[in-house]
Amino acid sequence: MGNAEWRIPNSESGGRRSLFAVRSTPWGRFLHTRITLVSVLLLVVFLVTSVITLPFSLRWYNVQELDTAVRHPPAVSPVVHLEHFVPRDVSLPASAGPHGLKPAARPSGNENTLKPATRIAHRASSWFGHDDLGRCLFYRVLPGFLVSLAIGLMAATVAVVIGATFGAVAALIGGRIDLLMMRIVDVIYGLPYILMVILLKIALTRPLTALFAGHTKYADIVILFVAIGGVSWLTMARVIRGQVLSLRSQPFVEAARAAGAGPFYILRRHVLPNLIGPIVTYATLVIPLAILQESFLSFLGIGVQQPTPSLGRLAADGVEAVNTFVGYWWLITFPCAILVLTLIALNFIGDGLRDAFDPKSSAATLV
Amino acid sequence: MIRLIVRRLLLGVVTIGCIYALTFVMVISLPGNPFQQGLHNIPPEAEMALRARYNMDNNWLYFTEFLAGAVRLDFGPTFTYNDWTCNQIIASALPVSLLIGLLAILIAVMVGVPIGVLSAVKRGSWFDVTSLTFVLLGISLPTFVTGSAMLIVCSVCLRIAPVGGWGTLAHLPLPALALSLPFVAYIARLTRTGMLDALGSDFVRTALAKGASRRTVVWRHALKVAFLPVLSFLGPASAQAMTGSFVVEKVFGVPGIGQHFVNAALNRDAGLIMSTVLVFSTLLVAFNLVVDVLYAWIDPRISEAV
Numbered sequence: 001m002g003n004a005e006w007r008i009p010n011s012e013s014g015g016r017r018s019l020f021a022v023r024s025t026p027w028g029r030f031l032h033t034r035i036t037l038v039s040v041l042l043l044v045v046f047l048v049t050s051v052i053t054l055p056f057s058l059r060w061y062n063v064q065e066l067d068t069a070v071r072h073p074p075a076v077s078p079v080v081h082l083e084h085f086v087p088r089d090v091s092l093p094a095s096a097g098p099h100g101l102k103p104a105a106r107p108s109g110n111e112n113t114l115k116p117a118t119r120i121a122h123r124a125s126s127w128f129g130h131d132d133l134g135r136c137l138f139y140r141v142l143p144g145f146l147v148s149l150a151i152g153l154m155a156a157t158v159a160v161v162i163g164a165t166f167g168a169v170a171a172l173i174g175g176r177i178d179l180l181m182m183r184i185v186d187v188i189y190g191l192p193y194i195l196m197v198i199l200l201k202i203a204l205t206r207p208l209t210a211l212f213a214g215h216t217k218y219a220d221i222v223i224l225f226v227a228i229g230g231v232s233w234l235t236m237a238r239v240i241r242g243q244v245l246s247l248r249s250q251p252f253v254e255a256a257r258a259a260g261a262g263p264f265y266i267l268r269r270h271v272l273p274n275l276i277g278p279i280v281t282y283a284t285l286v287i288p289l290a291i292l293q294e295s296f297l298s299f300l301g302i303g304v305q306q307p308t309p310s311l312g313r314l315a316a317d318g319v320e321a322v323n324t325f326v327g328y329w330w331l332i333t334f335p336c337a338i339l340v341l342t343l344i345a346l347n348f349i350g351d352g353l354r355d356a357f358d359p360k361s362s363a364a365t366l367v
Numbered sequence: 368m369i370r371l372i373v374r375r376l377l378l379g380v381v382t383i384g385c386i387y388a389l390t391f392v393m394v395i396s397l398p399g400n401p402f403q404q405g406l407h408n409i410p411p412e413a414e415m416a417l418r419a420r421y422n423m424d425n426n427w428l429y430f431t432e433f434l435a436g437a438v439r440l441d442f443g444p445t446f447t448y449n450d451w452t453c454n455q456i457i458a459s460a461l462p463v464s465l466l467i468g469l470l471a472i473l474i475a476v477m478v479g480v481p482i483g484v485l486s487a488v489k490r491g492s493w494f495d496v497t498s499l500t501f502v503l504l505g506i507s508l509p510t511f512v513t514g515s516a517m518l519i520v521c522s523v524c525l526r527i528a529p530v531g532g533w534g535t536l537a538h539l540p541l542p543a544l545a546l547s548l549p550f551v552a553y554i555a556r557l558t559r560t561g562m563l564d565a566l567g568s569d570f571v572r573t574a575l576a577k578g579a580s581r582r583t584v585v586w587r588h589a590l591k592v593a594f595l596p597v598l599s600f601l602g603p604a605s606a607q608a609m610t611g612s613f614v615v616e617k618v619f620g621v622p623g624i625g626q627h628f629v630n631a632a633l634n635r636d637a638g639l640i641m642s643t644v645l646v647f648s649t650l651l652v653a654f655n656l657v658v659d660v661l662y663a664w665i666d667p668r669i670s671e672a673v
Contacts, residue, residue: 187385189603190648194613195640198632199393206398288507295509299614300629312509319515336512343507 036352039345046342047149050142056121057139062307065134071321074129074330078122129330132321137314141334144309145342148291151225151310152346155290156283158229163236164279170237171244172267182241185234193231197293200227201302220305224297228290236282243278247271277357284350288343295339311339368663375659379652386648387437387641391430394637421446423637433641442642447634453642456627460611461646463533464623468609470543472601475550475608480590480597482551483558487566487593488585498555505552514545514618531620542619546612550604554597561593568592595666602658606651610643 050057128137170181188196204223212219247253253270261269295312297303299319304310318332409417418424421444422432436443442453482502486495505513521541522530528541565571566589574584611625624643631639 183385187382187389190382190386190651191390192607192610192628192644192647195628195632195644198629199397199640202397202632202635203393292507292509296511296614299509299511299617302633315509315512319511322515322519332512332515336508339509340504340507344503347503347506 033352033355035348039348039352042341042345043349046145046338050145053121053124053139053142054146057143060125060136060139061143061309063135065130067134070130070134071132071328071331072126072130072134075126078126128334131317131331132328137330137334140309140314141311141338144311144314144335145338147221147304147308147310148294148312148339148342149287151221151228151294151304152287152291154222154225155229155232155293156286158226159233159236159286159290160279160283162230163233163282164240164275166233167237167240167242168244168271168275171241171248178241182238185237189234194296196231197227197297198300198302200230201297217305217308220308224294224303225290228293229286232286232289232293236279236286239278239282240275243275244271247274277353281350281353281357284346284353288346288350291339291343291346311335311342315339368660371663372656372660375656379656383645383648383652387434387645388430390641390644391433394635394640395426395429397635421638433638437642437645442645443638445631445636445639447630447636447639453638456639457624457642457646460622460624460627463621464611464625465609467539467543467546467615467621467623468605468611470539471547471550471608472605474543474547475554475604476597476601478547479551479554480558480594482555484562484585484590484593486555487559487562490563502552502555505548506556508548510545510549510612510614511618513548514542514615517541517545518618531618533621538619538621542615542621545618546608546615550608553600553604557596557600558593561596562589565589565592591665595662598658598662598665602655603651605654606647609650610647 124138125136126138128141131137131140166181166185170178201223204226208223208226209216209219212222247270253266256266256270291311294303294310295315298310298312299316303316304313306313314335315332318328318335321328321331415424422429433443440454442457444452445456448456482498486498489495518530518541521528529535529537532538562585566585571584571589574588575581579588610628611621611623613625613629615621616623616625624646627639628643628647630636631643
């Protein structure tokens with residue numbers, strides 16, 4: 001170590017300057033560091049891509065091609081059949097196959113007759129390879145990203161609603177009730193996390209499935225994010241309680257009270273606006289945790305159910321495929337790459353938000 | 368110090384009691400039925416008899432009987448593993464998980480802390496960037512992916528470790544390593560943040576000005592302060608690591624206790640759910656107590672404050 005140099009860190013040396021160096025506002029500070037900007041851009045690119053391809057992926061995520069494309073490696077030229085891409089109203093000459101599943105004779109489809117967007121979509125279908133049922137991984141990973149992100153966002157929302165309400169109420173009431181409520185949080189902290197999620201999921205399954213009246217596909221996802229969110233609100237409750245307690249003793253709140261402001265006016269005008277920063281920050285940090293949690297549940301077989309894709313579901317399926325025979329690398333690489341990039345970007349954004357809203361705190365920041 | 372320990376012990380017992388009551392309420396209000404497995408329906412008379420046999424026809428009786436048994440360290444029968452009692456399951460599975468978890472936590476501290484210190488000292492260097500990448504991968508990749516990757520690289524390609532199973536020392540390193548990865552990442556991250564704060568503080572400047580060597584300042588003065596957040600993370604982390612992980616156990620075929628947390632809940636096996644929860648919360652309370660004592664030892668102001 002001998003002559004190792006270190007720079008004594010101070011607030012000015014953190015992060016490089018970016019084009020958006022407006023540092024007087026929290027959002028300006030947020031975009032100040034290059035890494036958060038890159039993370040936001042990456043997520044936007046993923047989001048736009050998966051939304052644009054949604055018409056294709058909705059039609060394609062579960063189309064199986066058992067004869068040509070089973071576990072086909074990634075290829076530049078498409079191996080899936082053209083007829084799936086031709087709009088349904090254009091009828092191709094096709095005789096029913098032996099099982100009535102698929103035309104026996106391939107139509108001599110010419111790619112050039114398709115619209116440009118459809119042609120590109122057809123090309124893209126082979127970029128990520130095919131899974132063990134001959135489904136295009138490309139059109140499973142992209143909607144899978146959306147499903148995972150939705151689960152993360154909704155779980156974070158559930159956690160925020162429960163946690164912020166619980167924490168704020170505890171802090172505002174104070175006294176013994178506050179003590180009791182925080183003891184409850186401590187006790188729930190003492191329960192094993194994964195067991196809680198599973199128990200909550202079991203408990204929620206019947207009422208929510210009844211509520212969705214048979215749409216099990218949606219009920220399934222709702223149950224997942226409510227269960228994950230219902231377990232992740234504890235940290236949020238502690239943080240919000242601490243914030244409200246410290247805000248209540250701030251001079252400007254005392255000044256408002258001295259000036260005759262009522263409790264609701266103070267809550268609306270002074271407390272809530274100051275809570276938005278920590279709420280947004282912790283919500284952003286709950287999203288990657290929830291996505292990861294969903295992947296564990298998928299690995300256990302109680303996450304998102306087939307054929308609905310999610311990044312965790314795809315990664316778990318990929319691990320199974322790779323475990324049986326080494327070689328189907330694309331089944332694990334592409335879902336995991338998107339998963340990791342998404343989680344890393346979300347972590348950077350959360351840290352960026354924390355730095356932006358609370359420049360003094362540096363608890364467990366990444367950069 | 369003794370006052371602190373007694374206080375925390377009493378609080379811990381109360382907490383475990385509350386956790387038990389909460390788990391009991393959740394377990395009995397679950398839909399589903401532990402006596403009905405697979406597709407066979409059992410006749411209602413038989414179910415009544417089974418419920419009576421396990422005291423489950425009377426919730427209050429079940430609550431008190433199980434609690435009385437648990438105090439005597441007798442957790443009673445399981446409903447799904449017919450020839451096993453909860454005690455036998457815990458006695459066979461817990462030592463395995465304790466061993467792997469202990470090794471994982473040791474690896475996490477021995478690797479995570481130096482990485483955190485070095486990347487804080489050489490802030491912005493290639494080492495910092497590399498370790499940041501590693502940390503990010505460690506917290507973003509699911510354990511089943513890293514575990515399987517290790518299995519393929521070490522066991523299938525290099526053939527330096529057995530593919531899975533349990534019994535010899537050679538089975539130990541891979542699961543422990545896979546289990547430790549997220550902890551390594553998190554500890555490195557906590558240490559780095561703590562070190563950056565500590566290196567910028569006045570007492571480090573004073574120590575340097577008085578002529579202490581850089582090595583002493585970094586590894587003695589600064590690390591002592593920077594280690595405190597790691598220590599408070601280690602309490603819950605140890606309890607979590609030592610009660611095993613379903614994923615690691617499934618990937619490596621290890622007969623640990625982590626799988627019983629999941630299977631008991633999926634089978635609605637009330638006795639096993641409550642025993643595993645009690646084991647976990649006891650470990651958690653115990654490790655938090657150890658952490659509190661160590662904390663007070665490192666930073667004497669704490670025990671005076673209590």
